[in-house]
Amino acid sequence: MNQRRQILKVAGSGFIAGMLPVSLVRLSHGATPEQDFTFAYISDSHIQHMTGNQFVRNWDRGLIRAVAETNLLEPKPDFVMFGGDLAQLGTKPELDHGAELLAGLNYKNHVVMGEHDYYLDLGEYWSELYGDQYYSFDHKGVHFVVLNSILTYDDWTFDRWESGERRMAEMAGLDNPNGSPFMVGSKQLKWLKKDLSKLKKDTPVVVFSHSPLQKIYKGWNFWTEDAEQVQVILKPFAKVNVIYGHVHQIQYNQIGNIAFTSVMATAWPWPYPESYAQAESHLPVLTVPMNRGDPFDERDATGWQFINMHTGRVDLHFNLYSNENRVVSFNEQKGHPEDTSFADAGHRTTPQSHY
Amino acid sequence: MRAILLVMGLLIISNALADPMLGLPPVPVPADNPQSDAKIALGDRLFNDVRFSATGLVSCATCHAPEKAFTDGPLSVSEGINGLTGTRNAPTVINAAYNRTQFWDGRSPDLEDQALHPFLNPVEMALPNHDVLLAIVRGDANYVKAFKQVFGVKAGDITMIEVTRAIAAFERTKVAGNSPFDRWYFGAEADAMSEAAVRGFDVFLKDGRCVSCHTIEQDHAVFTDHLFHNIGIGINNIQEKVPALARAFLVAKSEGVDVDVAVLSDADTSHLGRLAVTDDLSMVGSFKTSTLRNIAVTPPYMHDGNLKTLREVVEHYNNGGVTNEGDRVNDFISGGIRPLNLTEQQIDDLVAFMEALTSPAFVNANTKAENNMGGSK
Numbered sequence: 001m002n003q004r005r006q007i008l009k010v011a012g013s014g015f016i017a018g019m020l021p022v023s024l025v026r027l028s029h030g031a032t033p034e035q036d037f038t039f040a041y042i043s044d045s046h047i048q049h050m051t052g053n054q055f056v057r058n059w060d061r062g063l064i065r066a067v068a069e070t071n072l073l074e075p076k077p078d079f080v081m082f083g084g085d086l087a088q089l090g091t092k093p094e095l096d097h098g099a100e101l102l103a104g105l106n107y108k109n110h111v112v113m114g115e116h117d118y119y120l121d122l123g124e125y126w127s128e129l130y131g132d133q134y135y136s137f138d139h140k141g142v143h144f145v146v147l148n149s150i151l152t153y154d155d156w157t158f159d160r161w162e163s164g165e166r167r168m169a170e171m172a173g174l175d176n177p178n179g180s181p182f183m184v185g186s187k188q189l190k191w192l193k194k195d196l197s198k199l200k201k202d203t204p205v206v207v208f209s210h211s212p213l214q215k216i217y218k219g220w221n222f223w224t225e226d227a228e229q230v231q232v233i234l235k236p237f238a239k240v241n242v243i244y245g246h247v248h249q250i251q252y253n254q255i256g257n258i259a260f261t262s263v264m265a266t267a268w269p270w271p272y273p274e275s276y277a278q279a280e281s282h283l284p285v286l287t288v289p290m291n292r293g294d295p296f297d298e299r300d301a302t303g304w305q306f307i308n309m310h311t312g313r314v315d316l317h318f319n320l321y322s323n324e325n326r327v328v329s330f331n332e333q334k335g336h337p338e339d340t341s342f343a344d345a346g347h348r349t350t351p352q353s354h355y
Numbered sequence: 356m357r358a359i360l361l362v363m364g365l366l367i368i369s370n371a372l373a374d375p376m377l378g379l380p381p382v383p384v385p386a387d388n389p390q391s392d393a394k395i396a397l398g399d400r401l402f403n404d405v406r407f408s409a410t411g412l413v414s415c416a417t418c419h420a421p422e423k424a425f426t427d428g429p430l431s432v433s434e435g436i437n438g439l440t441g442t443r444n445a446p447t448v449i450n451a452a453y454n455r456t457q458f459w460d461g462r463s464p465d466l467e468d469q470a471l472h473p474f475l476n477p478v479e480m481a482l483p484n485h486d487v488l489l490a491i492v493r494g495d496a497n498y499v500k501a502f503k504q505v506f507g508v509k510a511g512d513i514t515m516i517e518v519t520r521a522i523a524a525f526e527r528t529k530v531a532g533n534s535p536f537d538r539w540y541f542g543a544e545a546d547a548m549s550e551a552a553v554r555g556f557d558v559f560l561k562d563g564r565c566v567s568c569h570t571i572e573q574d575h576a577v578f579t580d581h582l583f584h585n586i587g588i589g590i591n592n593i594q595e596k597v598p599a600l601a602r603a604f605l606v607a608k609s610e611g612v613d614v615d616v617a618v619l620s621d622a623d624t625s626h627l628g629r630l631a632v633t634d635d636l637s638m639v640g641s642f643k644t645s646t647l648r649n650i651a652v653t654p655p656y657m658h659d660g661n662l663k664t665l666r667e668v669v670e671h672y673n674n675g676g677v678t679n680e681g682d683r684v685n686d687f688i689s690g691g692i693r694p695l696n697l698t699e700q701q702i703d704d705l706v707a708f709m710e711a712l713t714s715p716a717f718v719n720a721n722t723k724a725e726n727n728m729g730g731s732k
Contacts, residue, residue, distance in 0.1 A: 061688065068686035069636040072601050296567040299690025321637050321690055322582075 037140050040073060040107070040306045041316075042066045043083025043245035044265030046116060047098035048282060055097055056282045058298045059088070062266030066304040067104045069319065073306055078139060080107045083245030083263055084114025084150070084210035090168055092125050099129050110137070114210040114245065115150040115182065115221070119168040122157070123148070134188050136195050142204045142309060145195065147188060149209035149224050149244075152180040175219045182211040183225040193233050204239045204312030212244045214253060214260055220270070222247050234258055239312035241330075248302075250318060252328050254336030261316050261328050261337055269293045269301030297322050375530075375714070378537030380575040382452050382527050388467065388520045390527060397501045398525025401518060407488045408480035409436055415473065415522070418445040424652045425449050425529060428722025431660030435479035442618065442625035444660035447653050449717065450646050452527040455581040459642045459658040462614055462632045466523035471515060472615045479619070485515050492518065531649065531714035532575075539711075541574065548711045555708025558701045563672070565705070567691060568644045578648055578712075583641035584689040587676030588657040589626035590640030591685050596623060597639065604631060625659070639687040651710040652720035665706045673697045 045063035048056040070080060082102060087094035095117065102109060111130045113123060123133055133148040151157070152171075157180075161167040170178045184192075196205070207213065213230045216222035224230070234240045240258040248265035293301035299321035308315040313330035316337075320326060327340040341347050384390055401407075402415040418433040419425040425448035427433055433445045443459050451457065457469035473479040474488055482488055492498045492513055499510040506517045536556070538547035548556075559565045569578040593600065604624050608614060614632065618625045629638035642658045656662040662671060662678070674680045675694035697705070 057693065061684075061690070064686050065688070068597075069639070071598055072636050072639070074602060074605065296564065297690040298693070302690075319637055325635070325637075 036308075036310045038073070038075065038077045038306055038308050040070045040077040040080045040304065041083060041243065041263050042070065042080060042102075042266060042304045043112075043263045044085045044114070044248055044267055045082075045098060045101070046085055046088045046265070046267040047094045047101070048088035049091055049093045049097070055094075056088075058282070059267045060097075060101065062299065062302055063098065063101045064104070065299065066266045067101060070304060070306070071104070071106050077107060077306060080105050080109050081208055081243075082109060082111045083208065083243070084112040085116040085245065085265075085267075086111070086114065086126075087117050089165075089172070090117050090120030090126075095125055095129060110144075110146060110208075112146055112208050112210050112245065113148040113150060115171050116168070118148075118150055119157075119171045120164045122164075134191065140309075142206060142312065143196075143199055145192065145205065145207045147184055147192070147207060147209045147213075147230075149184050149211045149213060150182045150246075151185045151188075152183055152225075156180040179221065181218060181223055181225040182221050184209075184213075184230055185226070189226065189229055189233065192230070196233065196237070199237070201236050202238050202312075204241070204309075205234065205237045206241045206243065206309075206314065207234065209242065209244045211246050212251070212260065212262065213242050213258075214255060216247070216251070231255060231258060241312075241314045243307070243314065243316075250326065250328065250339075252337040252339070259313065259330055259337045261314065263305050263316070264303035264318060264320070266302050266304060294322065373533060373715075375533050375716070378532035378534065378541045378576055379450070379530055380453070380572075380577065382530055384527060385465070385467070388523060390524050391505065393501065394505045394521050394524040395528055396525075397498075397505055398521035398523070400498075400501075401492075401522050402525055404491075406491050407474055407482065409482060412436075413480050415470075418473075418479075419448045422720065423722045424649055424717045424720035426653045426722060428652075428654050428720075429663075431655050433479070435473075435476070436481040439478040441476075441478045442620070442622045443658055444655060446645060447649060448526050448529045449531050449714070450529070450577065450648050452530055453577045453646070454579070454643075456643065459645075460618065460629050460632050461583060461643050462618075466526050467516075467519040470519040470522040476615055476619055488518065489513060489515070531716055534648065534714050535711040536708070537576075540571075540576075549707060551704050551707035552711040553708075555701075555704035555706070555711075558697065558705045559708050562695060562697060562701060563669075563705055564691065564693075564695065565672075569647050576648075578646045579644040581644065583629040583638055583643055584691060585628065585638075585640040585676075585685065585687050586642075586657075586692055587640075587671070587678075587685055587688055588642070588661060589622075589659050590628070590687065591677060591682065593623050593626050594683070594685055597627075597687075600624060601627060601630060601639065605634060608634075622659070628658070637687075640685060641687075641689070647709055647712050649713050649717050649720075651713050652717050652722055654722060665709050666702065669697070669702045669705050673702065 042063070046059050047063065048059055050056060086098035086102065113126060113133050117123065117126045127133060134146055136143060136145045138144070161170065170176060171180070173179055211224045212222055213224050213227045215224070215227055235256060238257060242258055242260045243263060244260070245263050245265070247262045248268060248270035249262065250264065251262040253260040300323070303318050303320040305316050305318050308317065315327060315329040318326040326342065328337050329340050330337050405412055405414045407414065413436055418427040418435070420427060427445045432443055433441045435441060446459065451466065457463040457466060463469040463472065474482050474485060492502070493510045502508055502513050502517055505521065508517060535547045535552070538544040568580045568582070568584060570580050571578065600623055604617065604627060607617065618631050624631070626640060629641040630636070651665065654663060656668050662668050667678070671678050672692070673695045676684055676688050676692040
């Protein structure tokens with residue numbers, strides 16, 4: 001009866017099928033409505049300065065399109081996260097230009113620090129634009145934490161490089177023996193513990209970081225060196241969700257009580273194919289070329305997401321260009337996130353076997 | 356006399372050798388609507404019957420005229436009932452049999468479904484409902500006889516299923532290949548295409564980036580990927596209005612508005628493209644890749660007929676998805692569209708290539724503005 005009334009109410013309020021799963025999810029989970037809302041997530045735009053007022057067109061287009069499409073969401077998301085790596089080399093022109101494009105959003109915007117925003121000037125200009133590098137906020141009964149997870153050992157950061165440019169370039173490299181693993185660091189760990197200490201243990205927690213707060217692949221810094229220490233601090237809470245950028249692909253995992261989900265980049269997919277040979281692509285040099293993404297379509301294998309927060313868990317809806325949109329949703333029965341269509345082996349797309 | 360007979364004989368032989376299907380794949384025919392001569396003839400009659408319109412003056416052929424390569428060129432957007440205009444450029448029926456969806460935004464899955472809609476659209480044929488059409492068919496002795504012969508149905512049992520199947524069967528005969536390009540590429544006739552067209556084909560494959568969407572296969576070419584792309588047509592002019600338009604349209608749709616009516620009666624809504632069909636935000640301003648076959652005889656171009664010549668089309672792409680160089684690229688532009696930096700020579704050559712895609716049956720199609728000074732209807 002109650003369910004029926006809710007359906008009628010939804011139908012009468014101009015419910016737009018296909019774009020608005022939030023109300024249906026609420027009905028199916030029977031959750032506490034005050035914890036049900038949506039937010040959007042855009043990440044890894046890698047705005048890159050060329051010369052003068054010229055920026056790499058491809059990366060600009062990715063961010064512009066994600067912002068414009070996010071502005072069309074119905075119902076309107078409560079806020080938008082930006083997941084880090086706004087810039088490519090952390091320069092003032094890049095951060096300014098990226099911030100200008102991001103300012104096209106018609107919503108409140110929270111921002112995460114990425115290594116490409118940080119290692120030129122150790123986040124100085126970024127902080128002028130966006131303020132604190134780690135912080136928390138509460139929204140409709142959910143506690144949100146933003147961490148700067150791309151720090152590293154002090155001697156690497158402060159003592160090794162003759163210039164900020166060199167330091168930035170070394171950290172940007174893949175499979176780079178001169179690189180250094182990301183970490184949250186003791187100062188933020190202490191802050192995090194204190195920040196969470198005031199919360200009841202059944203408060204849903206969502207942590208935003210740039211790097212995965214788990215260890216996936218060290219050579220590309222799909223990695224946070226002190227991930228286990230972060231996980232220990234998050235362990236007492238019943239419902240913890242970590243959402244991270246950096247990897248430019250869809251990943252999900254469950255460690256204990258913590259559900260991990262990555263978000264897509266607007267710039268390029270990792271791994272990506274060798275560049276389309278007709279024009280300079282400005283893609284970073286990849287050490288291992290892989291078959292991924294359509295080299296003709298610059299937006300292929302990129303995307304953005306809107307996130308449905310319900311019963312303390314997140315469902316990520318991936319808006320993917322030239323591809324079937326995907327949903328990674330927390331499966332209550334199995335106790336972990338999973339792709340709602342492709343988790344079933346029978347629904348997977350088999351790899352291409354000839355060219 | 357003997358020499359003349361010999362020449363005529365050679366002509367007959369060469370015509371017999373010319374395969375009108377050269378360069379085309381087999382026509383896909385649905386299992387539940389097999390082709391037959393009687394069905395095709397019935398479809399032809401239905402296609403040309405002006406009685407299926409509110410004024411008794413408009414038929415399918417009004418906007419898909421055989422002598423105009425099954426378009427209504429040079430009109431930008433079609434004129435239907437009482438001279439009312441829609442919002443879309445009439446796509447040719449020629450080779451529509453190969454389309455995996457119909458209409459510019461793909462809102463119909465096949466020719467049978469497509470044929471249902473123009474009869475009722477208030478700016479096309481404007482019948483109040485299909486019953487009006489069925490009453491005419493059921494009361495026409497010739498139609499009754501033909502439907503009985505083709506479908507085995509009595510007059511009272513004729514429905515829109517049989518009507519649209521007959522029309523679709525007729526449309527499936529309107530396929531045409533054997534263009535100079537087909538003879539050159541698939542028929543190995545080295546001199547079938549001009550040198551400019553041959554160079555243009557190289558641009559088509561490489562610097563023009565055309566073939567990624569206007570696809571060709573090893574043994575045939577339909578010149579479409581059957582997908583939907585925002586190439587900066589229409590949407591460029593309504594950028595500031597998109598959020599309000601999209602919201603208003605999607606709310607109206609959720610409340611039951613007819614998409615076919617909505618997109619043909621409001622030009623701004625029309626420019627939302629495939630979004631109107633799928634509600635998918637990555638489809639804002641996207642339209643179906645049209646075939647390039649017979650493109651030179653089916654101007655004007657794009658979903659709103661806004662570009663008058665093939666050169667304007669190439670220049671639009673060359674500018675990276677804006678008609679006037681330097682204009683603002685729309686926020687939702689497809690990831691395949693970028694500035695091409697083609698030379699004037701390359702642009703000319705590309706146009707020459709597209710002009711080599713005309714099938715012999717349509718080389719004299721009467722669609723250019725200068726040939727239609729007396730009006731198009």
